[in-house]
Amino acid sequence: MFNQTTTVYAAAIVGGGSAVDHMMFDRGSAGDYDNWEKLGNPGWGWSDLFPYFEKSVNFTTPTLDQQADFGYTYDSSAYGGYGPIQASYPPFQWSQQKLQWNGWLDLGITAQKEGAGGDALGLFWIPSALDPKTETRSFSTLGYYEPAVSRENYHLLTGYQVLEVVKSLCNCRIITINANKEVVLAAGAFGSPVLLQRRGLGPKALLESAGIKVKLDLPGVGNNLQDHAASILLYIYASNPVPNTQTAARNATFAAQIQVEYTQNRTGPLTVGYGNSVVFLPLPTIDPDYASLLAQLTAQDSLQYLPPGYDATIEKGYLAQKDLLLASYASNSSAILEVFFNGDPTTTTVLQKPLSRGVVTLNIKSPYSDPIIDPRVFTNPIDLDFMVAILRFVRKWFQTPSQAPLTPVEIIPGYNVTSDANLITAILTYSTPTIGHAHGTCAMMPLELGGVVAADLTVWGVKGLSVVDASIMPLAPAMHLDATVYVIAEKASDLIKSRAK
Numbered sequence: 001m002f003n004q005t006t007t008v009y010a011a012a013i014v015g016g017g018s019a020v021d022h023m024m025f026d027r028g029s030a031g032d033y034d035n036w037e038k039l040g041n042p043g044w045g046w047s048d049l050f051p052y053f054e055k056s057v058n059f060t061t062p063t064l065d066q067q068a069d070f071g072y073t074y075d076s077s078a079y080g081g082y083g084p085i086q087a088s089y090p091p092f093q094w095s096q097q098k099l100q101w102n103g104w105l106d107l108g109i110t111a112q113k114e115g116a117g118g119d120a121l122g123l124f125w126i127p128s129a130l131d132p133k134t135e136t137r138s139f140s141t142l143g144y145y146e147p148a149v150s151r152e153n154y155h156l157l158t159g160y161q162v163l164e165v166v167k168s169l170c171n172c173r174i175i176t177i178n179a180n181k182e183v184v185l186a187a188g189a190f191g192s193p194v195l196l197q198r199r200g201l202g203p204k205a206l207l208e209s210a211g212i213k214v215k216l217d218l219p220g221v222g223n224n225l226q227d228h229a230a231s232i233l234l235y236i237y238a239s240n241p242v243p244n245t246q247t248a249a250r251n252a253t254f255a256a257q258i259q260v261e262y263t264q265n266r267t268g269p270l271t272v273g274y275g276n277s278v279v280f281l282p283l284p285t286i287d288p289d290y291a292s293l294l295a296q297l298t299a300q301d302s303l304q305y306l307p308p309g310y311d312a313t314i315e316k317g318y319l320a321q322k323d324l325l326l327a328s329y330a331s332n333s334s335a336i337l338e339v340f341f342n343g344d345p346t347t348t349t350v351l352q353k354p355l356s357r358g359v360v361t362l363n364i365k366s367p368y369s370d371p372i373i374d375p376r377v378f379t380n381p382i383d384l385d386f387m388v389a390i391l392r393f394v395r396k397w398f399q400t401p402s403q404a405p406l407t408p409v410e411i412i413p414g415y416n417v418t419s420d421a422n423l424i425t426a427i428l429t430y431s432t433p434t435i436g437h438a439h440g441t442c443a444m445m446p447l448e449l450g451g452v453v454a455a456d457l458t459v460w461g462v463k464g465l466s467v468v469d470a471s472i473m474p475l476a477p478a479m480h481l482d483a484t485v486y487v488i489a490e491k492a493s494d495l496i497k498s499r500a501k
């Protein structure tokens with residue numbers, strides 16, 4: 001990013017990101033999924049996906065005491081099922097979080113009873129992927145793999161890396177696995193496109209430059225990379241009551257106490273993942289001047305900001321996405337900003353619907369080594385304008401009467417940074433291109449829009465090969481991705497079973 005290299009996180013473990021992530025378990029708004037359907041994917045709108053959300057999760061309601069202590073609200077009808085992934089609220093929250101919560105109310109943000117019913121907007125609680133019986137992480141290995149492990153036709157090979165899809169390689173340390181019916185790739189937004197490229201399925205020019213025989217020129221493979229880039233607003237609370245989110249790091253006695261409390265009672269701060277409070281806001285709420293920004297975007301030649309060498313089909317697909325994004329930005333029911341907060345003053349402000357697009361390619365000099373990831377965040381300058389509006393808005397939150405008892409003091413970027421130009425410099429300095437939400441690199445879209453997989457998740461033009469992971473999401477939804485990745489997998493299982501008949 002910005003001519004620098006940076007660390008990109010990708011889980012290398014059975015269970016993938018769900019085994020290591022922050023356990024925030026939420027869903028996007030209905031319109032985010034409806035946009036997928038509008039991009040030429042019948043069966044992928046909110047009403048089609050809702051049954052799979054219900055099927056994949058088992059939600060446990062917080063106790064009455066927890067509701068009274070922390071203010072948890074929920075609507076069980078958004079969850080329904082008795083699925084493999086446990087969602088629940090931890091029996092602890094930091095007291096400072098209440099003041100932060102009230103700060104949003106001071107700004108006129110509406111508190112929602114529940115965000116999982118297709119209306120993930122405003123201020124609301126989200127559960128953790130947390131088993132309430134053990135107060136431990138609930139994730140795909142426990143929820144989906146372990147119940148199936150005893151099946152004779154199910155084998156998990158650990159300690160191996162997939163090098164290529166279907167190729168005989170004679171080497172004693174390399175094994176070949178043949179598929180009778182279908183190969184399903186689920187290597188994530190960085191892994192899946194590179195496996196396709198190694199197989200000769202991808203942008204022709206890239207494959208030729210890597211010396212790979214082109215089996216099918218599929219320009220979209222590895223393109224359309226999106227993530228939720230975030231800027232950090234570093235505050236301290238000068239009057240921060242102890243204990244607070246920092247106490248365990250600074251006080252060994254407290255750290256030991258909370259460890260004992262967790263081990264003995266399964267209560268206390270160690271039951272909390274990252275946190276359970278979020279605010280998701282639309283552009284009109286954040287930026288009073290949003291109409292002129294959108295007029296600029298309408299007039300903008302946005303194709304000039306795409307990665308060089310984009311194929312005409314991908315450009316067409318991007319313009320279709322831009323039309324949907326313009327409508328989303330103007331709407332009060334589509335979020336562009338997320339702030340997740342847990343009582344800590346350091347705040348991550350996350351852009352939910354970026355215009356910029358990145359690229360994942362194999363390393364042309366060494367196709368079997370790690371992929372080359374170019375997130376290209378903020379390459380479309382309007383993304384920076386969004387971030388400027390976002391930072392200005394979130395600063396107001398720190399200045400609300402409710403937060404005053406904590407005495408917030410801005411450290412980064414600092415109160416003297418006020419002009420657009422200086423805020424942009426700060427954003428470029430203090431941002432991360434990823435919060436682990438990479439997606440879009442094997443986009444589910446029609447071939448003529450630069451798509452890689454069809455609405456049944458099979459790779460265009462290839463028999464018996466499908467992709468089932470976050471890489472198929474064509475357009476960034478406003479949420480943390482895990483719950484939706486489970487939904488993609490649940491729907492894929494129905495699709496695979498129906499074509500196996």
Ligand SMILES: Cc1cc2nc3c(=O)[nH]c(=O)nc-3n(C[C@H](O)[C@H](O)[C@H](O)COP(=O)(O)OP(=O)(O)OC[C@H]3O[C@@H](n4cnc5c(N)ncnc54)[C@H](O)[C@@H]3O)c2cc1C
Pocket residue numbers: 009010011012013014015016017018020021022023024025026160161162163186187188189191192274435436437438468469470471480481482483485
């Ligand atoms: C630090 C971090 C925090 C996050 N926090 C949250 C959160 O709180 N809530 C939330 O909802 N989401 C969160 N996410 C995002 C979420 O975890 C991911 O979006 C999600 O796991 C993506 O699922 P996936 O199946 O597409 O890919 P992954 O989960 O990445 O799974 C891909 C799997 O394929 C394996 N793989 C890749 N290449 C190969 C190969 N060649 N051979 C063999 N195996 C291979 C990988 O090891 C991995 O196990 C977070 C992500 C990160 C990194």
